[in-house]
Amino acid sequence: MTIEKFKSEFYQGTERIHLNNGGLAPISAPARERILYWGDRFYKEGFYTDLDYVENVFNSRKSLATLIGCDHSEVAFFQSTASAVSQFAFQYPLEEGDEVITWAEEYGSHLFPWLEACKRAKANLIEVKSGENLSTPYQLLVERITNKTKIIAVSWVQFLTGAKTDLEALGKITRAKNIFLFVDIIQGLGLHPFDMKKLGVDAVAGGSHKWLFSPVGVGYLAIDQKHIGKVKPHNVGSYTFGTCDDPTDSVCMPKLDALKFEAGSKQVLEITALGASVDLILKTGVSVIEKETLRLATKLRVGLEAKGYKVHSPYSVDNHQSAMVNFIPKDHTIEALKSLPCNFAIRGPGVRLTPAAFVSDLTIERVLKVL
Incomplete structure (x- = not known):
């Protein structure tokens, strides 16, 4: 199964953004x-x-x-x-x-x-x-x-x-x-x-x-x-x-x-x-899912750092091996995420966003834009 087919097995409505999948992820269509x-x-x-x-x-x-x-x-x-x-x-x-x-x-x-x-x-x-x-x-x-x-x-x-x-x-x-x-x-x-x-x-x-x-x-x-x-x-x-x-x-x-x-x-x-x-x-294959998830997380991290956010991570930006992107918020960060609305978690030193493989590039870009 391709990653595109995997993505199609999830609800693709745009009224809510799901970036707290390390907390509670949407269920798949087969589960529903x-x-x-x-x-x-x-x-x-x-x-x-x-x-x-x-x-x-x-x-x-x-x-x-x-x-x-x-x-x-x-x-x-x-x-x-x-x-x-x-x-x-x-x-x-x-x-x-x-x-x-x-x-x-x-x-x-x-x-x-x-x-x-x-x-x-x-x-x-x-x-x-x-x-x-x-x-x-x-x-x-x-x-x-x-x-x-x-x-x-x-x-x-x-x-x-x-x-x-x-x-x-x-x-x-x-x-x-x-x-x-x-x-x-x-x-x-x-x-x-x-x-x-x-x-x-x-x-x-x-x-x-x-x-x-x-x-x-x-x-x-x-x-x-x-x-x-x-x-x-x-x-x-x-x-x-x-x-x-x-x-x-x-x-x-x-x-x-x-x-x-x-x-x-x-x-x-x-x-x-x-x-x-x-x-x-x-x-789909776990390796296929992992590859797409890490690609999306890296895209999110690179975008955040380009906007001056500090990412708290044991990984480097060119070797980001985690679905989790934990960054130090600015004054407007929480309000901006809520306005989308985009779910998130407050964990340890900052805001934790966790994209999953079903998330689109457009979703990442929307979040980066408001931040």
């Missing part, structure tokens, strides 16, 4: 169609949809696993990224005195579960400050490793400026030292190529509403099969052990794959819509 499809069938058929929606959820799980680079049996769905991180952080067998290393600038949905998990286990959360311009060189993490380090838990792509942690280099070290590598990938999956197994990542978590162009309401957790047995389910229900139709048995055993973390009924509309958008991404 999937929601309408199941809404109509649930309205008309009720229980008679049972086997079909279960199959659609399964297919969505397989598509997401393909994008992550793992087996579908290693993927569990949740309500949010925070829920997925909490499942792992609260149930991983941390002990008193253990250390968990993370970046000091992590987003709350990733930071707070680890902070609470360490508090409960009397473990220590080691927060490592980012480098210059909020860069995230993995060596800063490695320098803090001790014989008490059990987990390194970081975001792959940081939410402030889009700085990426070199997971391949970090994964080689964590494997050699028998340290668990947990990664929040919400700001990268679907935008940058990713392969959990090749990178040596033990578990990942993320959500549906950014670079997967899907409705709010789906989190996911993928754990390498060799670790699933170490982690108990945080929430427990019929699906922990079997299906909703199985007889109750007080001595039943939990499932052996990641589905044991899904306690009950699934959010079918959201999960199947996610699957439809992931299929669109797979058909």
